[in-house]
Amino acid sequence: xxxxxxxxxxxxxxxxxxxxxxxxxxxxxxxxxxxxxxxxxxxxxxxxxxxxxxxxxxxxxxxxxxxxxxxxxxxxxxxxxxxxxxxxxxxxxxxxxxxxxxxxxxxxxxxxxxxxxxxxxxxxxxxxxxxxxxxxxxxxxxxxxxxxxxxxxxxxxxxxxxxxxxxxxxxxxxxxxxxxxxxxxxxxxxxxxxxxxxxxxxxxxxxxxxxxxxxxxxxxxxxxxxxxxxxxxxxxx
Amino acid sequence: xxxxxxxxxxxxxxxxxxxxxxxxxxxxxxxxxxxxxxxxxxxxxxxxxxxxxxxxxxxxxxxxxxxxxxxxxxxxxxxxxxxxxxxxxxxxxxxxxxxxxxxxxxxxxxxxxxxxxxxxxxxxxxxxxxxxxxxxxxxxxxxxxxxxxxxxxxxxxxxxxxxxxxxxxxxxxxxxxxxxxxxxxxxxxxxxxxxxxxxxxxxxxxxxxxxxxxxxxxxxxxxxxxxxxxxxxxxxx
DNA sequence: ACATAAGGATCGTTGAACAATTCGACAAGA
DNA sequence: TCTTGTCGAATTGTTCAACGATCCTTATGT
Numbered sequence: 001x002x003x004x005x006x007x008x009x010x011x012x013x014x015x016x017x018x019x020x021x022x023x024x025x026x027x028x029x030x031x032x033x034x035x036x037x038x039x040x041x042x043x044x045x046x047x048x049x050x051x052x053x054x055x056x057x058x059x060x061x062x063x064x065x066x067x068x069x070x071x072x073x074x075x076x077x078x079x080x081x082x083x084x085x086x087x088x089x090x091x092x093x094x095x096x097x098x099x100x101x102x103x104x105x106x107x108x109x110x111x112x113x114x115x116x117x118x119x120x121x122x123x124x125x126x127x128x129x130x131x132x133x134x135x136x137x138x139x140x141x142x143x144x145x146x147x148x149x150x151x152x153x154x155x156x157x158x159x160x161x162x163x164x165x166x167x168x169x170x171x172x173x174x175x176x177x178x179x180x181x182x183x184x185x186x187x188x189x190x191x192x193x194x195x196x197x198x199x200x201x202x203x204x205x206x207x208x209x210x211x212x213x214x215x216x217x218x219x220x221x222x223x224x225x226x227x228x229x230x231x232x233x234x235x236x237x
Numbered sequence: 238x239x240x241x242x243x244x245x246x247x248x249x250x251x252x253x254x255x256x257x258x259x260x261x262x263x264x265x266x267x268x269x270x271x272x273x274x275x276x277x278x279x280x281x282x283x284x285x286x287x288x289x290x291x292x293x294x295x296x297x298x299x300x301x302x303x304x305x306x307x308x309x310x311x312x313x314x315x316x317x318x319x320x321x322x323x324x325x326x327x328x329x330x331x332x333x334x335x336x337x338x339x340x341x342x343x344x345x346x347x348x349x350x351x352x353x354x355x356x357x358x359x360x361x362x363x364x365x366x367x368x369x370x371x372x373x374x375x376x377x378x379x380x381x382x383x384x385x386x387x388x389x390x391x392x393x394x395x396x397x398x399x400x401x402x403x404x405x406x407x408x409x410x411x412x413x414x415x416x417x418x419x420x421x422x423x424x425x426x427x428x429x430x431x432x433x434x435x436x437x438x439x440x441x442x443x444x445x446x447x448x449x450x451x452x453x454x455x456x457x458x459x460x461x462x463x464x465x466x467x468x469x470x471x472x473x474x
Numbered sequence: 475a476c477a478t479a480a481g482g483a484t485c486g487t488t489g490a491a492c493a494a495t496t497c498g499a500c501a502a503g504a
Numbered sequence: 505t506c507t508t509g510t511c512g513a514a515t516t517g518t519t520c521a522a523c524g525a526t527c528c529t530t531a532t533g534t
Contacts, residue, residue: 030324030517056485066519068305071486072312079316087267088485088526106401110351164343170407267486293516303488304516325495325516 032072035065039073043082043093044179050095054083081177096181098230104178105226108155109219111171115161116214120206128157128206132199139196144188151192154199184233191228195221269309272302276310280319280330281416287332291320318414333418335467341415342463345392346456348408352398353451357443365394365443369436376433381425388429391436421470428465432458 029037039059042048060070074091077083084092096104120128131154138146152175159171185191198221205214266274276296279285297307311328314320321329333341357365368391375383389412396408422428435458442451 032517067485068520069518071309075309075312076316079313089528090485103401103403106399107403110348110399110401110404114347114351162343162347164340164347166340166344166411167347174403269486305489306487308517326497327516 030072031065032069032076035063035070035073036076038063039077040080040082040176043077044176046183048093050093050180050183052093054091054093056090080173082180094177094180096177098233100177101181101226101229101233104174105222107170107174109222111162111167111174112155112158112218112222113215115158116202116206116218117211118161118163119209119211120161124157124161125203125207127160128154128203131157132203135196135199139193142189144192147192147196148182148188151195151199181229181233185229186232191232195225267309268302269306269313272300272307272310273313275300276314277317277319277413280314281413283420285330287330287417287420289330291328291330293327317410319417331414331417333414335470337414338418338466338470339463341411342459344407344411346459348399348404348411349392349395349455349459350452352395353439353443353455354448355398355400356446356448357398361394361398362440362444364397365391365440368394369440372433372436376430379426381429384429384433385419385425388432388436418466418470422466423469428469432462 039048039054048054054074056067056070056074060067063070074083074085078085078091082094084094086092131150135147135150135154138144138150156168156171156175159167162168182191198217202214202217202221205217276285276291285291291311293304293307293311297304300307311320311322315322315328319331321331323329368387372384372387372391375381375387393405393408393412396404399405419428435454439451439454439458442454
């Protein structure tokens with residue numbers, strides 16, 4: 001039997017190799033994961049506001065799942081930092097403090113900073129270019145929500161330069177947390193507009209293979225973004 | 238009530254500030270979390286071997302908790318990367334591939350690399366010094382298991398230089414995953430010994446405030462550690 | 475005004491139940 | 505001999521009802 005496994009594993013160039021690649025699609029999701037997906041969307045899109053309590057009974061009822069299954073979904077989102085689980089009190093949509101925002105940007109400086117110091121491949125650059133173009137197009141259309149999502153794609157694409165699935169995942173969660181905060185920006189244009197051109201500039205520095213300048217430029221970029229956020233955010237507290 | 242909170246928060250230098258720090262310890266834990274703690278220990282110490290299936294019924298029975306509670310614990314550890322949850326097949330102790338090991342070291346280079354480029358405070362240096370001294374003492378005593386734990390504390394202390402709770406947590410999980418792999422090293426002395434003196438050297442570079450050299454030294458350090466691991470690991474696959 | 479006690483609501487956990495899925499064994503067929 | 509189909513045991517996925525524990529609010533008394 002071991003021989004059989006080795007045979008398949010070694011036959012990386014067999015016609016079966018393609019199928020192997022699709023195996024991830026096949027892993028069906030449990031009910032709990034699907035529930036988590038729904039709630040994640042609701043939270044990041046602002047349907048559930050930060051601080052709001054999510055009643056187990058009410059939501060389990062509304063979604064037609066049992067409390068146990070819903071609790072599994074809550075655990076998932078709690079671990080992602082979107083929900084705050086307080087013993088015997090329930091789960092609440094996470095409220096990020098100003099310190100949390102600062103911390104998120106510290107992490108971004110580390111992870112994205114390391115990313116821009118790497119030599120991007122042609123394919124990686126193409127993805128980044130696409131995100132920049134999408135943001136510019138959305139800005140031209142006055143679609144500031146679209147600018148926001150394109151901007152997120154831009155930074156995710158930056159992180160992929162690290163070639164690390166785990167850092168990609170960390171960034172994914174980090175951006176989900178940040179979306180909790182973005183909702184406090186009442187004027188999305190003022191928040192997003194300045195960064196469209198800076199995305200383009202950063203891309204040019206990458207294309208010109210000037211990593212140190214790119215890193216310095218990114219640092220200033222993130223500093224400004226953080227300040228914009230914290231200023232709109234601090235008065236709330 | 239908000240006034241009360243602000244009062245306490247602002248009084249960072251009051252005699253109560255110390256107590257504030259212990260608050261995290263006080264947050265009682267649910268049964269599921271305590272179960273997760275137990276299983277985490279068992280997994281990282283090698284009691285459960287990678288690949289082994291963890292039967293819900295058997296473990297729930299042995300620990301005297303219900304299946305539902307145990308499943309919540311499984312979820313927690315699954316999210317930490319220690320367990321592998323396969324739908325309808327159960328949970329297994331994670332088996333890390335050589336690619337996983339490489340990825341873990343990529344993350345370490347990014348996070349620890351950023352850390353050693355920062356100016357450590359006196360207090361931070363003291364913690365690092367202590368970890369180095371502990372490793373040296375354990376090595377002198379031929380206690381290679383002790384060297385391993387001191388070494389882990391050393392690297393955790395390095396990461397705290399980033400001043401980011403989230404990066405600290407990321408590192409904590411990363412090291413837990415790495416411990417899954419350390420068990421393949423049959424000769425702990427050969428694996429740990431070379432790094433005792435290198436820890437000391439890295440500490441000296443930090444004390445001398447030479448961040449670039451420290452970063453370069455750390456890169457070489459991590460490269461060697463990774464190679465040692467992968468070489469002992471690859472034959473298994 | 476303040477401390478205390480009572481009550482309701484919600485969470486934490488359990489145990490049992492049933493459906494869905496996996497896996498191994500065994501038989502039938504090429 | 506190898507492949508394929510089928511069956512049944514074992515395990516997981518999910519639900520449900522129940523009860524104690526905990527928190528929050530309100531009422532009560534001093």
